[in-house]
Amino acid sequence: MNPVRKQRLLLVLLLVAGVGIAVALALFALKENINHYFSPAQMASGEAPIGQKIRGGGIVVPGTVKRDPDSLKVTFRISDGDGEVEVEYTGILPDLFKEGQGIVGTGKLDENRRFVAEELLAKHDENYMPPEVQKAIDKAHGSKSGDKSDKTYGTPSYQQENAQPESLQPKGSESQPLESQ
Amino acid sequence: MNWTFFHKLGSPKWFYEISGKWLPWLAILAALLMASGLIWGLMFTPPDYLQGNSYRIIFLHVPTAFLAQAIYVMMACAGVVTLVWKMKLADMALKCCAPIGASFCLLALVTGAIWGKPTWGTWWVWDARLTSMLILLFLYMGVIALRGAIRNTNTAAKACAILTLVGVINIPIIKFSVQWWNTLHQGATLKLTEKPSMAPEMLWPLLISIAAFYLFFTVVLILRLRTEILDRERRTKWVHKIVAAGAGN
Amino acid sequence: MYFESFASLIHMDGHGMYVWPTYGIGLLIIAYNIISPLRARKRIVAQIQRQVRGSQSRSKSFSQNNSLSQKKSFSHKKSHSPAADHQPGATDDLSEKKKAAGPRVKVSTKNQGVREGEVE
Structure with missing residues (x-):
C-alpha cells in the first residue's frame, strides 16, 4: 500500500479508536446512573x-x-x-x-x-417454542422430580442454578429437561 | 495478493454492467424468499408457548434489526475505503445504503414497539438495546442530512464517511447491550457459538426471512447504485449510450 | 395452515390487531424501498436525456452559426459538426449551455451542478 494511503488508514483507525475510548469512558462513568x-x-x-x-x-x-x-x-x-x-x-x-x-x-x-x-x-427470555414442546418438557420435568410444587415448575427456560442476579437471561438453551433441585 | 479485482470494483462502469446482469436473478430470488419466509411464519407456524401469536412479528423484526446494523457496518467499511483509497464507488455505496438502512432501522423500532405492547406491557422503554437502536436511527438520519447539506461532492463524501465512522462504535454497543446492562429486551435467540433457542418449525421461516431481507437489501442497493452511477458519470460516452438507448434496465 | 379459518387468521387470538398492522407497515417500507429507486432512476435518466439533447442542439446551432458566418471554411466546419463523434457533454461548460437552449437547459443545470442527485 502506498504511504499516503497508509497514513490515511492510520488516521481513520485512530479516529475510530478515539471515539471508542471516549464512549467507553463515558459509559463507564455513567454506569452507576444507568444501572439502578x-x-x-x-x-x-x-x-x-x-x-x-x-x-x-x-x-x-x-x-x-x-x-x-x-x-x-x-x-x-x-x-x-x-x-x-x-x-x-x-x-x-x-x-x-x-x-x-x-x-x-x-x-x-x-x-x-x-x-x-x-x-x-x-x-420474557429468548426461548421460542410451540405449546406442545413446552408441555412435553413440563411432563418430563414433572415426572423426573415427582414434585409439582417445585419452584421451577412451568419454567423450562429458567435453570435455577444458572440464574444470575444481574439478568434474567440464563445461558442454557431450550428443550433440555431440568435437573431436579 | 491479487488486487486487480479490488481495483476493477472501483470502476463504476464495470459495476454497472455486472450488476445489470445479476439484478433480475437476485430480484426473483429475493421475492421468492421474502414471500415464503413471511407467509410461512405468519400462517404456517405454531404460536409461541408464552407469547402466543404476537411472536409472529419476529419474522419482520429480527431480519430488519440485523440488517439495520449490518448495513451500517457496510457503510462504515465504505467510509474507510472512501477516506483511504478515495474510491468513487465506495462513496456512492455509502450514499445509497443510508436511506435503506434508515428505513430498516425504523421498521425494526416500530415492529419492536408494537410487539412490546402485548408482551412486555409497554410500547417503549429506555433500556440499552432500544436506546442504542434509536441512536442508530439518528445516525442514519444524520448521514443523510449531512449529505444533503454539503454541496461539493468530495467534501460531502469525506464528511459522511467520517460521521459514519464516528457512529460505528454504536454497533457493538447495540450487540452487547443485552449482556452488559440489565435490559428489558431479552438476549439473543440466534447465537454464533450455541444452538439457537428456538424450535425448528419456527427457526426455518426466520432464517429464510433473514436471507430474504439480505437479498432484498442487495437488490435495492444495486438499483440505487446504478442510478447514482448514471448521475455521477453523466458526462461519459458510455452513459450517453445507455441513456440514448432508452435506459431499459 | 395453522389457523382453522380466515376469521381466526385475522383475529389471532386477540393479537391480530398487533400483528397485521405491523406487517402492513412492513409492506409499506418494502414498497418504499422498491419504488423510490425506480422513480429516482426515471428522473435522472430523463434529466440526462434532456441534457444530451440540449447540448446536441447547441452543437448543431453552433456549427450552423459558424458555417453561416465563415463561408471560407464552410466545408471544413461542417465535417466537424455531426453529433455522432462529438462527445456532447465532454467539453460543456455552463456559460455555453446558457447561451444555447435557454430555460430547458437551465433547469437541468440547476439540478446537475456539483450537487449530485437528491436522496429520495
Whole structure:
C-alpha cells in the first residue's frame, strides 16, 4: 500500500479508536446512573436504597400471588434463586404476568423492604417454542422430580442454578429437561 | 495478493454492467424468499408457548434489526475505503445504503414497539438495546442530512464517511447491550457459538426471512447504485449510450 | 395452515390487531424501498436525456452559426459538426449551455451542478 494511503488508514483507525475510548469512558462513568437495577437478593439484603426510585425484577414465585378483591392491588414475591422480596403493585398486570415468569418493575423500596412498584412489565427470555414442546418438557420435568410444587415448575427456560442476579437471561438453551433441585 | 479485482470494483462502469446482469436473478430470488419466509411464519407456524401469536412479528423484526446494523457496518467499511483509497464507488455505496438502512432501522423500532405492547406491557422503554437502536436511527438520519447539506461532492463524501465512522462504535454497543446492562429486551435467540433457542418449525421461516431481507437489501442497493452511477458519470460516452438507448434496465 | 379459518387468521387470538398492522407497515417500507429507486432512476435518466439533447442542439446551432458566418471554411466546419463523434457533454461548460437552449437547459443545470442527485 502506498504511504499516503497508509497514513490515511492510520488516521481513520485512530479516529475510530478515539471515539471508542471516549464512549467507553463515558459509559463507564455513567454506569452507576444507568444501572439502578437491583435483584431480589440485593433488595432483601439491604444493598438497595430505601425510598429511592429504583428498578428491580425477578421471577414470580408460584403460589405467592394475592389479589385484593376490592382494588387492582396485587402482591406477590419475586426470586432470583438467591433471595426473595415482596412486591406490591396497583394496576393492570401485563398479559404475560404469570407465576414462574419474569417481571421488571420501577418503584421504591419501603421500610419493610417491600418493593412498591409504580410500573410493572413482564420480561420474557429468548426461548421460542410451540405449546406442545413446552408441555412435553413440563411432563418430563414433572415426572423426573415427582414434585409439582417445585419452584421451577412451568419454567423450562429458567435453570435455577444458572440464574444470575444481574439478568434474567440464563445461558442454557431450550428443550433440555431440568435437573431436579 | 491479487488486487486487480479490488481495483476493477472501483470502476463504476464495470459495476454497472455486472450488476445489470445479476439484478433480475437476485430480484426473483429475493421475492421468492421474502414471500415464503413471511407467509410461512405468519400462517404456517405454531404460536409461541408464552407469547402466543404476537411472536409472529419476529419474522419482520429480527431480519430488519440485523440488517439495520449490518448495513451500517457496510457503510462504515465504505467510509474507510472512501477516506483511504478515495474510491468513487465506495462513496456512492455509502450514499445509497443510508436511506435503506434508515428505513430498516425504523421498521425494526416500530415492529419492536408494537410487539412490546402485548408482551412486555409497554410500547417503549429506555433500556440499552432500544436506546442504542434509536441512536442508530439518528445516525442514519444524520448521514443523510449531512449529505444533503454539503454541496461539493468530495467534501460531502469525506464528511459522511467520517460521521459514519464516528457512529460505528454504536454497533457493538447495540450487540452487547443485552449482556452488559440489565435490559428489558431479552438476549439473543440466534447465537454464533450455541444452538439457537428456538424450535425448528419456527427457526426455518426466520432464517429464510433473514436471507430474504439480505437479498432484498442487495437488490435495492444495486438499483440505487446504478442510478447514482448514471448521475455521477453523466458526462461519459458510455452513459450517453445507455441513456440514448432508452435506459431499459 | 395453522389457523382453522380466515376469521381466526385475522383475529389471532386477540393479537391480530398487533400483528397485521405491523406487517402492513412492513409492506409499506418494502414498497418504499422498491419504488423510490425506480422513480429516482426515471428522473435522472430523463434529466440526462434532456441534457444530451440540449447540448446536441447547441452543437448543431453552433456549427450552423459558424458555417453561416465563415463561408471560407464552410466545408471544413461542417465535417466537424455531426453529433455522432462529438462527445456532447465532454467539453460543456455552463456559460455555453446558457447561451444555447435557454430555460430547458437551465433547469437541468440547476439540478446537475456539483450537487449530485437528491436522496429520495
